[in-house]
Amino acid sequence: MSSSYFPNYDLGSRISGTKLDTGVNFNMPAARLDNIEKSGNASFKDVLSGLVDNLNEQVNAPDNLLKDAMQGNKNVDIHDVMIAMSKSEISVNVATQIVGKVINAYDRVMQISI
Helix, strand or coil, rough: CCCHHHHHHHHHHHHEEEECCCCCCCCCCCCHHHHHHCCCCCHHHHHHHHHHHHHHHHHHHHHHHHHHHHCCCCCCCCHHHHHHHHHHHHHHHHHHHHHHHHHHHCCCHCCCCC
């Protein structure tokens, strides 16, 4: 076969970078890795309090959205309220499961005889 049959495209130069790129081919930092690397010096207490604050915000979000929808805010739809309620329910379920696992692990550690 001749090489003239296959078109010669420079695909690498035609691909545009996004926030989630790994930065291998493009000279831009990776968004996913930056978030992981920046939190290296956080203490356990800071991480745990941040998770609790995040859970609190997600639990209160449906109430705030419902209040805005009832006041006639055009930017808030009942679908947004329902989505926020589902996210809140999932967050509470995950937090409950995590607390159960932590208590289970603590009980196992306490059963270890020295």
